[in-house]
Amino acid sequence: MEQTAERKKLAHVSSSPHFRTPVTTRRLMLDVVIAMIPALLWGVYHFGFYALVVTIATVAACVISEYVYERCMKLPITIDDGSAVVTGMILALNMPPQIPLFIPVLGGVFAIIVVKQLYGGLGQNFMNPALAARCFLMISFAKPMTDFTMPGAVDAVSSATPLAVMKAGESVSLTDLFIGNISGTIGEVSALALLLGAAYLLARKVISIRIPGMYILTFVVFMLVFSGHGLDPYYLACQVCGGGLIFGAFFMATDYVTGPLTPAGQMVYGVILGVLTGIFRVFGASAEGVSYAIILSNILCPLIEKYTVPTAFGKGRYVELTKKLLVENKDTKHVAKEGR
Template sequence: MNQLLHVSSSPHIKDKVTTSSIMLDVVIALLPATFFGIYQFKIKALFIILTTIITCVLSEYIYEYFMKKTITIKDLSAVVTGLILALNLPATVPLWIPVIGGIFAIIVVKQLYGGLGQNFMNPALAARCFLLISFAGRMTNFVFDGLTSPTPLVVLKNGQSYELLKMFLGTTSGTIGETSTFALLIGAGYLLIKGIIKLTIPLTYLIIFSIFTLFFSPCSFDFYYLACELCGGGLIFGAFFMATDYVTSPMDRKGQIVYGIILGILTGLFRFFGTSSEGVSYAIIISNLLVPLIDKITLKGGVF
């Protein structure tokens, strides 16, 4: 009874699934949105995607090399961070912006807090928010069909209507990877089929946001408006690809439901009561910060 037991750090469950295989599946799931973004925004989008991914991988390698840490670029987590960040950028940004964003995501948010599994918020989203605060003009400059144009959510916020089919297919202005709901849902379906994510977080998130929209948006109980809000901005992208991040989301189902509720409410507050027409990125990183508290309350042995 007096034996000392050595308990290693998490995770404790042994499985054939590896970090690199999970990350590869995420990359595959993002390919439809990536290819559509390149088709939509041409060669500039491709350059931004490649620049961001290369910056993230090199940042991780250089930091770990000089800090004499194990080199982890083969786990593909830096590739996923770079790809998600790139898909959250407008195709109009100069290439030095994804470089700054990639360095911030990997060095400041990921590596300085211990590397993969230790970061307190999603690195790609943290970098996007950093870039939005630092370079607001460049990060909100959207061009479609050669013309500077507002995103569908800006149009909706100004009290005008927008064609839902265009929003669903993605023939609108926006960031490289967020415009096509159809492409994102194909990728989300792949992740669900492969068992990489579960529906708990995205479904709770989308249901709560829908309820909030029906009651508190400028167009109460307008289901066409609700459909446009669901297809607009980074909501589908965030719900399936970023809010479900293993490291920064709650561990058990009860916590994930609470997390999804908070996400839906915050996104609604930011979209309908804030100055910005979007709100997904800020909603997710704020909710990331609440995850330790959510886990403490909902996990067995917690407060309740």
């Protein structure tokens, strides 16, 4: 009896550190969701209420399929970490506004079960679930997935995406493109709304500028050289604002699980993304290509990481640097003494 009383008094022991940051996985996921809200709001405003229905259905499909899978497999239920919500939102914002509901729902189930859970759940998938699902839907339902007809539109021009219009040799309004007064998927149209969200993610330090910065920079350089338009600010601005590049660069390429961990690797990853997107847009049949560039780069990620492990503190080039500093120090001292 006495022993148990004594035992109760013992404090917890654990290995240091004994503190944990307030930033949790759920908090990070919530931040990503918050950052996508401006784009979603614009989508709903621009395309109508049905866009919201699509989004809710996709998110619900993701969350429910995660729950059902984990329940069936007798795994701990992890829907409260918010990752399924993020997947659902990204997928939904990648949907054309008039999509029949069963398509994004099927995509959500595919994203969570095939791309994420079958590979071991959160943190184990090697492809971005939402993008893999989008590509799956593009192949399976090519027509509805590329039907960007504006709700209530009658002419053909308003149903083509601005980049498709440009590829066809016609011009678009850059202001419309920036604000989002164009056709496209629910979430990709407004560069302004997306940049607002991106600024939030950067300010909250949820993402770093490395991947999106290098991505967009490389893409611009690639287009300068290979697009045949040369240094045409209007053309370049349209290319950056259109085709979901901003959405892809800040919200999808920065997906933690499927991107490189190492800072140098993130730069390389950004360069590869920029080049691939450029190739797809200039030489490919489609005008966009962001999704394919990202999932192809996802596959390269382990290779990139392997070759971009940073030099440890005090090793390699830091040894040389220190030696140089020591020699310099000796020299300056020597000079100072002689000067006296």
